[in-house]
Amino acid sequence: MRLKNIPGSREEIAASRFVVHDPEEYRGRWSALFGNDHPLHIEIGTGKGKFIMGMAVLHPEINYVGIEKYSSVLLRAVQKMEEQELSNVKFIRMDAEDLTEVFGRGEAGRIYLNFSDPWPKDRHAKRRLPSRQFLGRYDEILEKGGRVEFKTDNRDLFEFALGELEPAGWRLEEVTFDLHGDDRLAEGNVMTEYEERFSAAGNPICKYIISR
Numbered sequence: 001m002r003l004k005n006i007p008g009s010r011e012e013i014a015a016s017r018f019v020v021h022d023p024e025e026y027r028g029r030w031s032a033l034f035g036n037d038h039p040l041h042i043e044i045g046t047g048k049g050k051f052i053m054g055m056a057v058l059h060p061e062i063n064y065v066g067i068e069k070y071s072s073v074l075l076r077a078v079q080k081m082e083e084q085e086l087s088n089v090k091f092i093r094m095d096a097e098d099l100t101e102v103f104g105r106g107e108a109g110r111i112y113l114n115f116s117d118p119w120p121k122d123r124h125a126k127r128r129l130p131s132r133q134f135l136g137r138y139d140e141i142l143e144k145g146g147r148v149e150f151k152t153d154n155r156d157l158f159e160f161a162l163g164e165l166e167p168a169g170w171r172l173e174e175v176t177f178d179l180h181g182d183d184r185l186a187e188g189n190v191m192t193e194y195e196e197r198f199s200a201a202g203n204p205i206c207k208y209i210i211s212r
Helices: 009-015 030-034 050-058 071-083 095-100 120-127 133-143 156-170 193-200
Strands: 038-046 063-068 089-095 108-114 142-152 173-177 206-211
Touching: 009 071, 030 063, 038 050, 050 063, 050 071, 050 089, 050 108, 050 142, 063 071, 071 089, 095 133, 133 142, 133 156, 142 156, 156 173, 156 206
Parallel strands: 038 063, 038 108, 063 089, 108 142
Antiparallel strands: 142 206, 173 206
């Protein structure tokens, strides 16, 4: 998918009080930034912010950090926050490869991956967010018993993700190939912009929940 560049987006992100501009300084002490000791949940690839802000409204007892690589996309999330400010949400513009430089060991309780880039070429497999390389990074920053939740409409990516679990030493807690047809797993589901579009077109949504 080609991303439309929005002139001035990088400058707006750099000036936003909703974006943490020096995240490495909070490694191991995100509770100090939020001003409380609530659990920390992270969304990698937060997009336009619909999911993370929806979760934050439903769960004010949890602190959320949304990570997004592209300024033109993150700008939309920032604009949403300007309309509906939430004290338990912060954003970071960064590459997910740097996770362990920004979050301390065992600091996060949950990680969300929603409709991640499939990186379809085999040589790019290690860039996929549910790859064993990234699972290793998640393992470092998740607390004992922490979980990763992954949703996608891309069946090939989902099959790849399932195949990465055993070599990486992760345990499959829940899995469905049709989230919206699964009454139990769909309960309390917060949709992303992509999810609304894909499900409306009749595409089944796959989801897993994994732990170490």
